[in-house]
Amino acid sequence: MSTANQTIIKLADLQKIAPFALSDEERHAIEHEMTHYEDARAAVIEALKIVQKNYGWVPDGAIAEIGKVLGIPATDVEGVATFYNLIFRRPVGRHVIKVCDSISCFLTGYDEVKAAFSKTLGVGLGETTKDGRFTLLPICCLGACDKGPVLMIDDDTHFDVAPDQVGKLLEQYR
Amino acid sequence: MSAPTLTGDKQPLTYRINLAQPLDLKSYEAQDGYAAVRKALKDLTPADVTKTVKESNLRGRGGAGFPTGVKWGLVPMGADAPKNKYLVCNADEMEPGTFKDRLLMEGVPHQMIESMIVGGYAIQANRGYIFLRGEYILAAERLNKALAEARAAGYLGKNILGSGWNYDVFVHTGAGRYICGEETALINSLEGRRANPRSKPPFPQIAGLWGKPTVVNNVETLCNLPHILTRGAEWFLGLSQGKSKDAGTKLYGISGRAKRTGVWELPMGTTAREILEERGGGMKDGLNLKCWLPGGASTDFLMPSHLDLAMDYDTIAKAGSRMGTGLLTVVDDKQNIISVVRNLEDFFARESCGWCTPCRDGLPWTYKLLCALEAGNGCTGDIEQLEQMTRFLGPGKTYCAHAPGAMEPLQSALKYFRSEFEAGIAKSAPQVAA
Numbered sequence: 001m002s003t004a005n006q007t008i009i010k011l012a013d014l015q016k017i018a019p020f021a022l023s024d025e026e027r028h029a030i031e032h033e034m035t036h037y038e039d040a041r042a043a044v045i046e047a048l049k050i051v052q053k054n055y056g057w058v059p060d061g062a063i064a065e066i067g068k069v070l071g072i073p074a075t076d077v078e079g080v081a082t083f084y085n086l087i088f089r090r091p092v093g094r095h096v097i098k099v100c101d102s103i104s105c106f107l108t109g110y111d112e113v114k115a116a117f118s119k120t121l122g123v124g125l126g127e128t129t130k131d132g133r134f135t136l137l138p139i140c141c142l143g144a145c146d147k148g149p150v151l152m153i154d155d156d157t158h159f160d161v162a163p164d165q166v167g168k169l170l171e172q173y174r
Numbered sequence: 175m176s177a178p179t180l181t182g183d184k185q186p187l188t189y190r191i192n193l194a195q196p197l198d199l200k201s202y203e204a205q206d207g208y209a210a211v212r213k214a215l216k217d218l219t220p221a222d223v224t225k226t227v228k229e230s231n232l233r234g235r236g237g238a239g240f241p242t243g244v245k246w247g248l249v250p251m252g253a254d255a256p257k258n259k260y261l262v263c264n265a266d267e268m269e270p271g272t273f274k275d276r277l278l279m280e281g282v283p284h285q286m287i288e289s290m291i292v293g294g295y296a297i298q299a300n301r302g303y304i305f306l307r308g309e310y311i312l313a314a315e316r317l318n319k320a321l322a323e324a325r326a327a328g329y330l331g332k333n334i335l336g337s338g339w340n341y342d343v344f345v346h347t348g349a350g351r352y353i354c355g356e357e358t359a360l361i362n363s364l365e366g367r368r369a370n371p372r373s374k375p376p377f378p379q380i381a382g383l384w385g386k387p388t389v390v391n392n393v394e395t396l397c398n399l400p401h402i403l404t405r406g407a408e409w410f411l412g413l414s415q416g417k418s419k420d421a422g423t424k425l426y427g428i429s430g431r432a433k434r435t436g437v438w439e440l441p442m443g444t445t446a447r448e449i450l451e452e453r454g455g456g457m458k459d460g461l462n463l464k465c466w467l468p469g470g471a472s473t474d475f476l477m478p479s480h481l482d483l484a485m486d487y488d489t490i491a492k493a494g495s496r497m498g499t500g501l502l503t504v505v506d507d508k509q510n511i512i513s514v515v516r517n518l519e520d521f522f523a524r525e526s527c528g529w530c531t532p533c534r535d536g537l538p539w540t541y542k543l544l545c546a547l548e549a550g551n552g553c554t555g556d557i558e559q560l561e562q563m564t565r566f567l568g569p570g571k572t573y574c575a576h577a578p579g580a581m582e583p584l585q586s587a588l589k590y591f592r593s594e595f596e597a598g599i600a601k602s603a604p605q606v607a608a
Contacts, residue, residue, distance in 0.1 A: 036344045038258065038384045041366035045349050049308075070366075083368040083527075084349035086308045098309075102270035103471055103503055104429035106517045140352055140521055141270040141471075142309055145429035145503070146436045155311045 020061020022069070026050050030069050040070045044080050048087045057088040085139070093128045093135040095173040098152045101138045104145035109163070113149045114138075116163035120170065134170070180439070182206065184413075186401035187394065187423060188439040191281030196316055199323040202284040210400030211291050211329055215337040218403075220251065223296040227399065229407035231421040236264055236355075236392030237469065237498045239487035248379035249297045249387045260388040261294040261302040262364065263396055266348055266355040268307055269470035270521060271503035274425040274437050275393035279306075279313040283320040289396035290343045291329060292403060297389055302343040305360055308350060317345050352525035356574045357390045359527065370529040371574035394425055418443025418486035426485060428454040430504035431461055437501070443489070447481040449502060461506040465590060469498025471518050472579025474586035475505075495586065511591040512598055515584055516544040522580035533577035536567045540584065547598030554603045557595050561588060
């Protein structure tokens, strides 16, 4: 029993290990978003995005801090953060590649494009390159099916991507 | 062949589209922009607007085809109605094979804002939200710019154009997940919750966003409103040129391996053959059409023999499918149907929100069976099991339309291409225990 007790990590200790505080700028941005809604909770996705914009992902400590600003439990924030695929709860690379794998891109060459990325980067879907430069993810239909295969790198959408362009495309993202 | 000139009379939704540089407020106003807002707020009561929309027979362009005026008609109106009411635009375009709403929002953002104002006025909303998928970054930027211009011009805010009506519109961007396109899941997501669907009734028109009366309409549906008000219901009814008993134009399109892919605004009820052959130029050289999805991943496959059908709600429904979003996905004869369906079911399994069991467990199971058949490792009984899925995950078995939608391409593939499925059963297939 005593051994078990010693291994319990208290929340306060965890905060010491990974301290997290919202910057004034982040807090103000979240508070501004709250004014758009009848209930502050509605700003939770935007709040997560605000943090993610600065860190690349949503660190553990941010969950409770966002909950405090919005006045909702941290568990509710975590429930939302883990539901939506554009919110990252694990660190990602400096650039996130999202390759559309839905039907129209599948018909026009998704398999070959995805294979070219995997080969060039040496990672599979859901993985990050060793140098921390790229994370490769699948994404559902990007709404540009007439120009497939389609993918996004960070906020940029790329259309009609051919497998042999992949190397050149990646060069744009350092 | 030079592109025909688009006119407001024939192609109301798209004639002002400029993707490189969308019209700013001044140039939009110079091309009849915000005329519908001025007309509605100065000359028409909210009831007049709803009546005109009912007479126009406008039906929802998001896929279900529900009459827009009837949907609005359920919203409580008058002095006893709740003070807060909401108009929500479903701009979460994520149905695989659908790429029309992006065009409208990126190409003519002020039309979207004007439509939000007209719709909001009809139900006397005090706020409108455009629920935009997170990946549509350019659309968000352009809509927000248009919103700022409209606010500065007094089309939004307090006492709009002296009408005494207060209303503002916000762009709310999502963070992914296909299920957000489902009306009640969208409302949960907008409230800052996990996007699980809600059971109906109560319908959103009575108790939607934050429990208040809420109307959710698709982008293309809403964008028809200003034109219906300025040109009239009669004009709108005539737009389909007798090709369909449904009214208006429709954004049709093609994706897949056709010669030309894209979106075209055509009379409602244009045949699939005209869309594929005249607009799309047919399939690419060396390829033949194997089958096609009429309007997204959650619609039943149709065959080349169905190409002469009018693309409208009732005609496509009679043929055993749904018009859905009206954008064709063409499948060529080099494709194995099991691989195609496997891709679709992989999508649906991943995008299930997990709220109810048939969907959460049935879709990954379906995907697994298809993977086995695709690899030639299917077991005896796998096809019958897939058929059972189409019943167990069909309409009425789940909270929302996600799983039933997922079953539509599967059940039609089983109907039309059964021999390909049978070929996926392993030669040495073990007998399934009874």
